[in-house]
Amino acid sequence: MAVDPDNLIQGPATLYRGAFGAAEPADSALNSTPAASAWSDVGGTTDGVKLVIENTYGELEVDQIVDRVGSRLTKRNTSVETNMAEVTLGNLAYALNGGTTASGSGYQTYEPNDSSSATQPAYSAVLFDGWAPDLLRRRVIVRKVLSTDSIEVAYTKDKQTVLKVKLQAHYVSQSIRTYKIIDGVTP
Template sequence: MTTNVVTPANLVQGPADVYAGGFGATEPADSAVATAPGAGWTGVGGTQGGVTAEIDNTYDQLTVDQLVDPVGARLTKRQIQVTLKLAEATLENLNLVLNNLLTMGSGTGYATADLQTTTSATQPTYAALLIDGWAPALATGAAARRRIIVRKVLSQAKVQFSYQMQNNNVYDCTLTAFYVSQSISPIHIVDQTA
């Protein structure tokens, strides 16, 4: 009997840091995977309940009348989504969740946000997400980082302003990735190896 050998260093657990940038923001070099991203990326602060990046592939089967078994399949759809709850209820995070549909203002001692009224023909403002989480440990046993860059996203959110004694207000959102170009993948994943 063959047993499956478990490599404990490959187990991954822990929170991620999330940064937002505009679609097309300059991405940090892959070699900088263990450092915070630079200009063009803003941290969204604390999250609640974790951050989930999901790639959902749909394969449609190829069948023929002469065989009972499918003869193959083709990838016909892919959906990439990031779900998270932003625990820091800032106006900047609200603007991210609403796809930059707020007109932001400020004065001495206050800040404002007004929801823009657009038409269905208005092109949305896409964002980019950078998720810095944990990767399998290095050969030395030291912790390693994994960076996931989702290059073109829009948020689908139902924003609530909830004021309760026992729970903090969070912005609960799902961000869906979109096609970038034939030569640029919608998602880029980098693991630290040294």
């Protein structure tokens, strides 16, 4: 197979957050900015935006054959990972799955959500626009996410402060898949 340079991808993605169940842009609107009423741009990121899909397979075996006879998908973990470069209180609230932000004359505050573990967490959705082959656009929509890792906000002399975020995808329903990827194609 010959290498097709048009299939090589490089470049940043723009990350948006929305509420769980937010209206998704039409597939045909791939080259348009998502509606501001449903999706908010998180601003700059560092080290890219990663879609991570981890599949776990169980082995099928029989006594009579030494090789693996087959495999079955038993688990899938899908996540979106990034470093939010804009360390705003709004982005901090998103990274911590909610909380309360408020502002007054000359200040803004954040207080974390302290609901009991028996209540449902504040799921959200994430969408990012990047590049596809042939210099066209790719949109990834992950429909139900929750920030699941620890959040660190490091202030150091020689490094930029960022919010490192891992947004873990969750099952939506029998008829709605966890994520969707849309690529532009040349007509």
